Amino acid sequence: MADDTHDIPTPKPMIEVENLTKLYGSRPAIRDVSFTVGRGEIVGFLGPNGAGKSTTMRILAGFLAATEGTVRIAGHDVAGASREVRRRVGFMPENNPLHSDMRVREFLKFRARLKGLGRQASRDRVDAVIEQFDLTDAARQMIGELSKGYRQRVGLADALVHEPAVIILDEPTIGLDPHQVRTVRQCIKQLAENHTVLISSHILPEVEVTCTKLMIFHEGRVVAADTPANLERTLGGQQRITVELEAEPEILETAWEEMAEVEHHRITPAEGRFQRCRLTPRDGLDLRPEIAALARSRGWPLRELTRDRHTLEDIFVHITRKDED
């Protein structure tokens, strides 16, 4: 939209959230959430159901008001200048509600008009999003008769029809089959070229591959926020190495004790005459080359040498469990 252009020179972050709290009655849905999102970032909200992801998104989209705290999108306050914000935000709520009694093109045109596009502009934009999300075949179909994958693309097309600066997608891939998930994921990745994107999910690999930054929600708080790589590194110190060697346990015992980089080891017998060793290296070092060299020099047959890579799944479980204790 035309007035989006004057937002671009501002070096400020696209989304600024400060001390956001939302109470439902006396029960807090989110507590003291603060973060900023830069232009062009894809941020993933991650957390179990009921952690406060949807509530945060609804406040950002201008649907709910926060009990405390401020949200600014492109410099506009969500509470004070709600309509200015809504003009700049494309929001797809959870479960992607659509009017099932409308046809795809008709629906998108209706939505474009609601979002303030003129007659000609709405026609052009609807054509553009239909093209972009490959909906040409379905353009004349009733939304109620579409498959879930198509519906999801209609929802994305709707969120994008007014060329918003910020796109907020609540659980965009829930209930889709793996093939559809991939299609939607690719759509989202393309969006990041021109938009700031927030997506939420309770499935980790979902946000891990698409997002430049992750925010982990737990019981209404943001318990961790960083790039997927950094989050992984934070917990990298506990990366363990598994080795299976054919040697006497006592000899192995002394070998590991002699190795200064091994902080902790445990040896268990495996099938045959192999021993399974679980090694915890100091400072998250990768000891695999050293171990391989050692086995070769001692002439121990080696049949496995792996390093547990901490997946974000572990991090997620780790962080949320720690919080419960």
Add this chain to the structure above:
Amino acid sequence: MGTFITLTRRELAGHFLSFRGYVILAGVQFLLGLSLLLIVDALNNRPFDLPITEKFPSTGLFWLVLLLVTPVITMRTFAREKSTGTFETLMTTPVSDLQVVLAKFTGALGFYLLTFLPMAAFPFILKHYAAVFPEVDTGPVASTFLGIALIGSFFMALGCFTSSLTRSQIVAAMTSFTLGTGIFMVGLLGEISPPADTPLYAALRHISVLEHMKDFSSGIIDSRHVIFYLSLTAVFLFLTCQAIGSRRWK
């Protein structure tokens, strides 16, 4: 304004895109047809020198339409969007609460008025088939329609309000039916109690929907009635705005 028109068109279309819309149309036509039958019957039995429209509210079928059909028309306005979730996508577009409320109200009222449209032909049908029938007096016909529209708009606003309170269409319909019938019954109370010179009786007469309709159907446009319905409509639309704005309350 453009947004309001877009929304209103969608609302009206929504009524016609559902099976429910046609059930309502058929039901109303049946009841109105029945009322025509009763009017013909009345004309057969004894001479009638009053405006023919005056017979209309006293057949009772109009009240059946008003009390039963208006909740069914309005129940979908907000409750349906809330239950399907489209309310969220609607309210996150740059529309104002007032635009949404007015559009939903206008759409519902428009559909309600359209269901009464065939009734405009009744005087002419009667004229065509009656052996002796005076000229159709358009004045009372117009004022009857004004009455139908004004009373209807109040019931529509009431229905929009109850629909905005819940996500269940059934609950919305039941609530507005109960409230609407309650108001109607209060008027009826003034009707059945013996005339008395008490303030209570005067008050009952003043808010009697039956009394108002009697005036409208005999060609009297009393500004008190007009203001009564317009202000009640405004009050309930205001309450609807508050109800849907309540999600933004802290």
